[in-house]
Amino acid sequence: MNQPASAYFMEERRDPVESHTLSILVQNEPGVLARVIGLFSGRGYNIESLTVSETESKKHVSRITIVTTGTPMVIEQIKHQLDRMIPVYRVVDMTLTGRSIERELAMVKVRGGGDNRVEALRLADAFRARVIDATTESFVFEITGNSAKISQFIDLMRPLGLVEVSRTGVAAIGRGPEGM
Amino acid sequence: MSDNSHDPSQMTGAAMIVRALIDHGVKHIFGYPGGAVLPIYDEIFQQSEVEHILVRHEQGAGHAAEGYARSTGKPGVVLVTSGPGATNMVTPLTDALMDSIPLVCITGQVPTHLIGNDAFQECDTVGITRPCTKHNWLVRDVNDLAKVLHEAFYVASTGRPGPVVVDVPKDVQFATGTYHPPRKSDVHISYAPRVKGDAGQIRKAVALLASAKRPVIYSGGGVINSGVEASKLLRELVEVTGFPITSTLMGLGAYPASGKSWLGMLGMHGTYEANMAMHDCDVMLCVGARFDDRITGRTDAFSPGSKKIHIDIDPSSINKNIRVDIPIIGDVGNVLGDLLQVFKAEAKKPDIKPWWQEIAKWRARNSLSYKKNSDVILPQYAIQRLFELTRGRDTYITTEVGQHQMWAAQFFGFEEPHRWMTSGGLGTMGYGLPAALGVQVAHPDSLVIDIGGDASVQMTMQEMSTAVQHELPIKVFILNNQYMGMVRQWQQLLHGNRLSHSYSEALPDFVKLAEAYGAVGIRAIKPGDLDGAIKEMISVKRPVLFDCRVAALENCFPMIPSGKAHNEMLLPAEANDEATAAAFAGGKALV
Numbered sequence A: 001m002n003q004p005a006s007a008y009f010m011e012e013r014r015d016p017v018e019s020h021t022l023s024i025l026v027q028n029e030p031g032v033l034a035r036v037i038g039l040f041s042g043r044g045y046n047i048e049s050l051t052v053s054e055t056e057s058k059k060h061v062s063r064i065t066i067v068t069t070g071t072p073m074v075i076e077q078i079k080h081q082l083d084r085m086i087p088v089y090r091v092v093d094m095t096l097t098g099r100s101i102e103r104e105l106a107m108v109k110v111r112g113g114g115d116n117r118v119e120a121l122r123l124a125d126a127f128r129a130r131v132i133d134a135t136t137e138s139f140v141f142e143i144t145g146n147s148a149k150i151s152q153f154i155d156l157m158r159p160l161g162l163v164e165v166s167r168t169g170v171a172a173i174g175r176g177p178e179g180m
Numbered sequence B: 001m002s003d004n005s006h007d008p009s010q011m012t013g014a015a016m017i018v019r020a021l022i023d024h025g026v027k028h029i030f031g032y033p034g035g036a037v038l039p040i041y042d043e044i045f046q047q048s049e050v051e052h053i054l055v056r057h058e059q060g061a062g063h064a065a066e067g068y069a070r071s072t073g074k075p076g077v078v079l080v081t082s083g084p085g086a087t088n089m090v091t092p093l094t095d096a097l098m099d100s101i102p103l104v105c106i107t108g109q110v111p112t113h114l115i116g117n118d119a120f121q122e123c124d125t126v127g128i129t130r131p132c133t134k135h136n137w138l139v140r141d142v143n144d145l146a147k148v149l150h151e152a153f154y155v156a157s158t159g160r161p162g163p164v165v166v167d168v169p170k171d172v173q174f175a176t177g178t179y180h181p182p183r184k185s186d187v188h189i190s191y192a193p194r195v196k197g198d199a200g201q202i203r204k205a206v207a208l209l210a211s212a213k214r215p216v217i218y219s220g221g222g223v224i225n226s227g228v229e230a231s232k233l234l235r236e237l238v239e240v241t242g243f244p245i246t247s248t249l250m251g252l253g254a255y256p257a258s259g260k261s262w263l264g265m266l267g268m269h270g271t272y273e274a275n276m277a278m279h280d281c282d283v284m285l286c287v288g289a290r291f292d293d294r295i296t297g298r299t300d301a302f303s304p305g306s307k308k309i310h311i312d313i314d315p316s317s318i319n320k321n322i323r324v325d326i327p328i329i330g331d332v333g334n335v336l337g338d339l340l341q342v343f344k345a346e347a348k349k350p351d352i353k354p355w356w357q358e359i360a361k362w363r364a365r366n367s368l369s370y371k372k373n374s375d376v377i378l379p380q381y382a383i384q385r386l387f388e389l390t391r392g393r394d395t396y397i398t399t400e401v402g403q404h405q406m407w408a409a410q411f412f413g414f415e416e417p418h419r420w421m422t423s424g425g426l427g428t429m430g431y432g433l434p435a436a437l438g439v440q441v442a443h444p445d446s447l448v449i450d451i452g453g454d455a456s457v458q459m460t461m462q463e464m465s466t467a468v469q470h471e472l473p474i475k476v477f478i479l480n481n482q483y484m485g486m487v488r489q490w491q492q493l494l495h496g497n498r499l500s501h502s503y504s505e506a507l508p509d510f511v512k513l514a515e516a517y518g519a520v521g522i523r524a525i526k527p528g529d530l531d532g533a534i535k536e537m538i539s540v541k542r543p544v545l546f547d548c549r550v551a552a553l554e555n556c557f558p559m560i561p562s563g564k565a566h567n568e569m570l571l572p573a574e575a576n577d578e579a580t581a582a583a584f585a586g587g588k589a590l591v
């Protein structure tokens, strides 16, 4: 065991890293998002994607969806750490339930003319992306789907004159009649 | 308090704060005034139910409140001003969070209309203290204040206890609003700590315990936090099962050091028998402890052959560092009560005689031995004498951080819970002296001793003035080795004995220092002087600084070198230069 001289044991963990989507119901009060994000930065957890919005305005409940990566032990820690925050109602690991739908929305701006313009429109059609703004030399497409589909669409637009992209991040919900 | 005699529920924010303290049974608070809390200080001035202890630095107030809380089981309360008052509280808040100590800290804030303007003595208190509190609040409306204060007390003292901050802008302190006494609806419905353990898990745990051949109980600070009853139940469990028991630094006193099943403390500077029992056991019952890195050594070699049961009130403590087989989430006292009942009804004491015989062999290695010396006082000897001479007295011990802290843990025997206050998780030098103040405030007639180091005590020495002002006869027993001994030890073992900045240069004369504060200074230099000097210290009814001159280069053993497993301990008798070099060989290449 070669480690630098230290009062701490430097240990490497080699467990495989997984990606999980977490849905978190919180009391919508000042600072609640800072608490959640501070937990991730403070404890060195990853945030791949984050969406948040009030979902029940009467009860001031917001729903946060976080896509995170980590070893199974770290993912379990993240859930417990979130769950013990005072304004957190519930944390559900949508990946573990295996019964969730994930969607993301993106707006994709493409600039160009001639064949590229035609090709962009054709691909957009194939991906069911809608044109929500157009000029003689540009389009803005709106596309929804899972993150992989959106990334694929963006990759295809790149050689056709991709200017910029705005993505919402992932929102997730469980299948079937039950709520979380 | 205010002039709304017609409707007693109407009062100013400042009056509400004092009222809430009274409603929560608070008798003492620790604080320091400033512009942003003057309305509250004005209310304090006009009443006599809550006594305010004026410290000399806000950090002192925080640690004093920690000592108060840990020795009573009740939340400690702190009142400080905005800006520097609040930032000076960051260390004690973090300390309390790490060691699960209930604290309610009220901070003043600049008036709401100035928040965000970089006003005089403004800081983002809730932002700064968010990661070092269990929860915090900024109160912008006086009509929310009562609810927030009540929730603050509830959150601090229930579930896994911890520090909370209530930040109150000055205009809210002046404003008049409606106060209500504590009620259930004050608390977030999303906050509901689980107290009762799952019955199925408890059954499984009992079955596992009953089948054990080489069991060990590993208890921690959670047993202390759960209350005196939890310690009683733990003792009963040890009695009923006949199992050996060890404890973390934070858990000392839950099981008596004189008990026959006691293995001593475990971990980096724990006893050989405790660590070997942890390593070789087949069933481990972890009660209110958290498998911290000072305890486990290298995690991949931690107790490799055991099935593990873990009782903890905080689900995030489970499977954090070490995978366990039977987690039981709940309050330690509650779960132990249920577990005992099931054990008594359905199981019987397993025969573990061979295991005890093995333990006896480890014990015989005498891992806490040290070479006697009649010329210089050895620090271990000093603690032993302190222990012997205070035996049978109503004594509370606090410590600073360093070698002296470990020697105190190893050589002072604790018979009861709540008698031992030390900074375990954060390891805060400067904790012990103000913590002793807090303990003394809560237990005015008891003997309260801070076992300190020459470097640590200088971090919060100013609180001697507090001790003198409030007639708190704390005893600061300094193991003066003229070094930051623990740093020096690591430098010797790991950094080629290059003692970079660990010598206590220009030490003050502690006896004169005591006198300058109006306290009593006592010095012991020779082993022969020690008993007499300690007796004198005990009999003095005033604050004392005791300068105990001890051997400068003594090391703290036994020790698990970093990166090693529990069964690779370095024992004092074997810790000659070669063995030490070999034990740390892993690190040498990169020194």
Ligand SMILES: Cc1ncc(C[n+]2csc(CCOP(=O)(O)OP(=O)(O)O)c2C)c(N)n1
Binding pocket: B400, B401, B402, B403, B404, B405, B427, B428, B429, B430, B452, B453, B454, B455, B456, B457, B479, B481, B483, B484, B485, B486, B487
């Ligand atoms: C606030 C703070 N700063 C630094 C440290 C690192 N540290 C740990 S022990 C120690 C030396 C303590 O010296 P002393 O109080 O004389 O105790 P001794 O080890 O000599 O008994 C230091 C600097 C710490 N624990 N806390």
Ligand SMILES: [Mg+2]
Binding pocket: B402, B453, B454, B455, B479, B480, B481, B482, B483, B484, B485
């Ligand atoms: Mg020292």
